[in-house]
Amino acid sequence: MYTLISATPSPYARKVRIALIEKGIPFTLQTEVPWHGTTATPAYNPLEKLPVLVQPDGTGIYESRFILEWLEVKHPTPRLLPDDAEQILAARQVEVIADGVCDAVVLLFFERLRQEPSAEWIARQRRKVEGGVRALAERAGDGFLVGGRFGLADIAAGTALRYLAVRFPEFDWAGQYPSLAAMSARLEARPSFAATVPVPQTITEKVV
Numbered sequence: 001m002y003t004l005i006s007a008t009p010s011p012y013a014r015k016v017r018i019a020l021i022e023k024g025i026p027f028t029l030q031t032e033v034p035w036h037g038t039t040a041t042p043a044y045n046p047l048e049k050l051p052v053l054v055q056p057d058g059t060g061i062y063e064s065r066f067i068l069e070w071l072e073v074k075h076p077t078p079r080l081l082p083d084d085a086e087q088i089l090a091a092r093q094v095e096v097i098a099d100g101v102c103d104a105v106v107l108l109f110f111e112r113l114r115q116e117p118s119a120e121w122i123a124r125q126r127r128k129v130e131g132g133v134r135a136l137a138e139r140a141g142d143g144f145l146v147g148g149r150f151g152l153a154d155i156a157a158g159t160a161l162r163y164l165a166v167r168f169p170e171f172d173w174a175g176q177y178p179s180l181a182a183m184s185a186r187l188e189a190r191p192s193f194a195a196t197v198p199v200p201q202t203i204t205e206k207v208v
C-alpha cells in the first residue's frame with residue numbers, strides 16, 4: 001500500500017490526497033510538519049518537501065504535479081485529465097496558476113514570520129496571489145473548469161482557493177469573484193474534498 005507524507009495545511013498534498021480518493025486508491029496518510037527536524041521527507045526527497053508518495057518498496061515519488069502525472073500513468077481510471085490534447089494543456093495551465101498562487105502564499109507566510117518583514121516582498125507576493133486568482137476567475141464558469149468533467153484543473157484550483165482561507169484569510173476573493181466562490185463551494189461538496197479540508201499546523205521550530 002502507498003503511504004502519502006502530508007501536512008494538514010498543504011494544498012500540494014491535498015491535490016494528491018484528492019486524486020488518490022477520486023481514483024479509489026487505498027493509502028496510509030503520514031501527517032508531518034515538514035519544517036521540523038523530525039520530518040521524514042529528506043529520506044525520500046532530496047528537495048526535502050512534501051507531499052511524497054512512498055511506494056511499497058520504499059521509493060518516494062515527489063513534487064505534487066509529478067505525483068499526479070505518475071498516478072495518471074499508473075492508475076489511469078478514472079481519468080483526471082481531459083481526452084483532448086489541447087484541453088490537457090489547458091488543465092495543466094490551470095495547475096500552473098493554482099500552484100503559483102500557493103507558492104506565493106507560502107513565501108508571504110514565511111516573510112511575515114521574519115523579525116523585520118519586507119514590505120516590498122510581501123507586496124510582490126500579494127500581487128501574484130491576486131493575479132493568479134484573477135486568472136482562475138477568468139476561467140471559471142458554471143461547471144468544471146476544463147473539458148466538461150471533473151479533473152486536474154478543478155483539483156488544483158479548488159485546493160489553491162481553499163488554502164487561501166488557511167494562510168491568507170484577509171483576501172476576500174470570494175466576494176470579488178462570485179463565480180469562483182460558487183465553483184469552490186461545488187468542489188468542496190465532493191467527498192474527496194470534504195475528507196481533506198486543510199487546517200493550520202503549529203510550527204515550533206525556528207524556520208526563518
Ligand SMILES: N[C@@H](CCC(=O)N[C@@H](CS(=O)(=O)O)C(=O)NCC(=O)O)C(=O)O
Nearest residue numbers: 007010011012034048049050051063064
Ligand atoms: N512544488 C512542491 C511544493 C511543496 C511544498 O512546498 N511543500 C511544503 C509544505 S506545504 O507548504 O505544502 O505545507 C514543504 O514541504 N516545505 C518544506 C521545505 O520547503 O523545506 C509541490 O508541488 O509538491
